Amino acid sequence: MLTFVGLGLYDECSITIEGRDAIDSADRVFAEFYTSYLAGTTVADLEAFHDVEIEVRDRAGTERDPVPVLDAAREDRTAFLVGGDPMISTTHVDLRLRAHEERIDTRVVHGTTAQTAASSLTGLQNYRFGKATTLPFAYGSGGVPESVLGVIAGNRERGLHTLCYLDIEAEREAYMSAADAASRLADALEDSDGNDTGDASSETLAVGIARAGSSEPLVRADRLSMLASTDFGDPLHLLVIPGDLHHLEAEALETLAGAPTDLL
């Protein structure tokens, strides 16, 4: 039996009771932290909290050598721990399909996610978000791929909000900050807007979110150019580019995130 367990957003208390119970009753516990990452805890703390030994798999181990996990799941009750929800990354969908091929039963224990927190913490309504996108580190000299700009533009044309996930490079413990993301987007939108339009990028409203799922998340709405010089503190961060704002959404951004009234 292979149970995929979502660890949720932030620390060892972000897991559900159901997830804790699944770990309790597991004979073997694997985890990976390269597709997602719990900034508020460590593997040692998770091991102590659940009183188990956790076998951490890196990218190569999970993607190119899933056999040890499948072997364990064939023999024993095996839990595979992932930050957020365990099935958001294609890697784990692939692992689940391999288990099914080998007639190993699987189960999914959901976790809290950045997708939900992005609307929940900002007051932006979840059904008014369009397609999400990811800002990658590896792109020219700090730029933004056309595909990302296309997603944002496509959503804004239809009045929809865009959630930008920010890149994680687990190997070098690098997590893109909301300030870095805002700076890249400000530059990219300026390039695409040119100088002669009224919709200058420096006036684009965005919302940076830090440490979603912790007891003290930071949520700040401002011009991209202002967010670019904001210290959001420890990871993980998210960036949201709002589309059209309903009255309650504008009020929420002002009250909960300090949005300047002239931008609303």
Added chain:
Amino acid sequence: MLTFVGLGLYDECSITIEGRDAIDSADRVFAEFYTSYLAGTTVADLEAFHDVEIEVRDRAGTERDPVPVLDAAREDRTAFLVGGDPMISTTHVDLRLRAHEERIDTRVVHGTTAQTAASSLTGLQNYRFGKATTLPFAYGSGGVPESVLGVIAGNRERGLHTLCYLDIEAEREAYMSAADAASRLADALEDSDGNDTGDASSETLAVGIARAGSSEPLVRADRLSMLASTDFGDPLHLLVIPGDLHHLEAEALETLAGAPTDLL
């Protein structure tokens, strides 16, 4: 202090450890079950599980008379429990803004959501979903609003998946089934397609999901016309209309949801 606590998707074990701790340390505990609903538990079971008394607020109590909750939060550590994530409904955003107006501190404890489970259980990638929509009970004689059809068509034009939330009428304990939703959509798409197009609605692939967050969710991918006669069992249900399918998504729908290969 007013702490909004998400109860998660299904039963008393769907809450996070952080949420349980927030209830443990609360002096007063309110809840509402009309915007969302935990099909796998009861208020009495939640009270027993957390060893607290829960004051259930109905729609009128929450929306038109928030004063008792705000009064409690001004004096005591007060928890407000909501199925799923506590800030997904605008009602609770409004309550949070009122608390801020009155200088009452607030905190949000996230919960697992249908939004995440819809991608997680189907293998459809979360960043390939467009705007979500809700199929309402109250519309003509079992029909589908144009706005809903517009959302689905807009997403499909761009190759994106659509999550359809299904209506809940808590007062009469009515929860729209995935079969009812599939039947309505099959009829509505047939009307809009006419008889002379190849894309007949009866051939439209959809995915019904029942009891997300339980230990035995049902996930079934098939033609709308087939889903319309499928017994999905107890609530809550969801319906997803896939857009373009990547290879792994198609494989997941076939392996995890029994999608007919001729539709993939």
